[in-house]
Amino acid sequence: MAQLIQSIRGMNDLLPEVLTYWHALESVIQKIMMNYGYEEIRLPIMESTELFSRTIGEVTDVVEKEMYTFLDRNGDSLSLRPEATAGCVRACLEHGLLHNATQRLWYSGPMFRYERPQKGRYRQFYQIGAEALGFETPDIDAEIIMMTAQFWEALGLTDQIELQLNSLGSVAVRRNYREQLVQYFKSHQSALDEDSKRRLGLNPLRILDSKNPEMQGLIANAPSILDYLDEASSKHFNTLRQYLDAAGLNYKINPRLVRGLDYYTDTAFEWVTEQLGAQGTVCGGGRYNGLVEQLGGQATPAIGFAMGLERIVELYKAKQASVQSKADVYLITDGERARYEGFLLSQKLRKALPDLQLIMHCGSGGFKSQFKKADKCGARFALILGEDEIAQHKVSVKFLREEKEQLSVTFEELVNVLK
Numbered sequence: 001m002a003q004l005i006q007s008i009r010g011m012n013d014l015l016p017e018v019l020t021y022w023h024a025l026e027s028v029i030q031k032i033m034m035n036y037g038y039e040e041i042r043l044p045i046m047e048s049t050e051l052f053s054r055t056i057g058e059v060t061d062v063v064e065k066e067m068y069t070f071l072d073r074n075g076d077s078l079s080l081r082p083e084a085t086a087g088c089v090r091a092c093l094e095h096g097l098l099h100n101a102t103q104r105l106w107y108s109g110p111m112f113r114y115e116r117p118q119k120g121r122y123r124q125f126y127q128i129g130a131e132a133l134g135f136e137t138p139d140i141d142a143e144i145i146m147m148t149a150q151f152w153e154a155l156g157l158t159d160q161i162e163l164q165l166n167s168l169g170s171v172a173v174r175r176n177y178r179e180q181l182v183q184y185f186k187s188h189q190s191a192l193d194e195d196s197k198r199r200l201g202l203n204p205l206r207i208l209d210s211k212n213p214e215m216q217g218l219i220a221n222a223p224s225i226l227d228y229l230d231e232a233s234s235k236h237f238n239t240l241r242q243y244l245d246a247a248g249l250n251y252k253i254n255p256r257l258v259r260g261l262d263y264y265t266d267t268a269f270e271w272v273t274e275q276l277g278a279q280g281t282v283c284g285g286g287r288y289n290g291l292v293e294q295l296g297g298q299a300t301p302a303i304g305f306a307m308g309l310e311r312i313v314e315l316y317k318a319k320q321a322s323v324q325s326k327a328d329v330y331l332i333t334d335g336e337r338a339r340y341e342g343f344l345l346s347q348k349l350r351k352a353l354p355d356l357q358l359i360m361h362c363g364s365g366g367f368k369s370q371f372k373k374a375d376k377c378g379a380r381f382a383l384i385l386g387e388d389e390i391a392q393h394k395v396s397v398k399f400l401r402e403e404k405e406q407l408s409v410t411f412e413e414l415v416n417v418l419k
């Protein structure tokens, strides 16, 4: 026998059973996006490598070690997208969407990062995200955050997810803070782990994101960026807080929240849960006021977020009692002729009732095994077509989930029953 080929590590098949949850979740989220006036954009899963190195930052885990990068047949360096913000900004610039205009956009799809796979962390994972471009004032920050809060509410997850909020200030603020941070960590150099020593010279803010338990005391005593905000950043942050307070949203200020991508300015936020172990961040985002200009556009303020669908599905699944049924109706036939008539009846029924989920029994099988299948797929009705029914131009309807007597009906009556 030929050897079986396995999927690539960290890249999962999503089977029909679990996709019922995905569909329910995606439709809730998409509805809310529309409710807030966000429009969908679809972006390629591959971009020029330079797009990511220029935006996400050369000295980030994502660009340093996690990108799937290769040369195409032309010798051009391409990368599978590790995230979609850079691609979204590229697309806006390429199509002139930011000329005297603001944009509220959302996207969904697979992202790729060569991380060490574990529960909640994959090499191909799915995000739904949104980007609001061309808005400067903190009302849009509040809108974006309230929209994410509404996702959790609609999915029944509010009590499991906490909002953490920080401001990373302007580029100038961060440059100043970075110096203070380097000084602080240098004065405790012997307490730094290897990773932090490396980061100290390259990207010291990332030390704050270290998960090493031995580093936590040092990190807790490090200077807080909030003490270094200039007037504009401070005002932006405080106004955002006023909006969120007025909307009654709970959040925790976390001055160590630095995010894993370098393009952030001012507002940064993450929604985290304790239910998923180490991979507890279900959604992350923030402002990136310098990114559009960095990619060759006019200076344009912007903010956005993305959520990891695998993680949210995991939370959502635990809340649901059982998987919904796959079908409303299962059509059972007896004999060659009935199978032929059943096929035609199914076609007619689907046309008459486009929302109906009808499974026609295909292939052989006695009544008993067909009824078993009807039951297993969760159908409410079994339609039965045998010699007698055909002779009378009728169909028998058996109620599988209710104590009701079996019916014998014409096609017109059947459509009414199933409506």
Ligand code: HAM
Pocket (backbone or CB within 6 Å): 082, 083, 084, 085, 113, 115, 120, 121, 122, 123, 124, 125, 126, 127, 129, 130, 131, 260, 261, 281, 282, 283, 284, 285, 286, 287, 288, 303, 304, 305, 306, 307, 308, 309, 310, 311
């Ligand atoms: P991010 O924090 O890198 O931000 O990713 C957003 C979310 O994607 C994370 O909070 C997590 O739920 C999920 N995620 C990330 N990596 C993995 C993985 N390896 N496996 C499973 N889930 C994962 C961004 O991607 C930014 N583009 C968000 C953004 C949009 N900022 C502004 N606009």
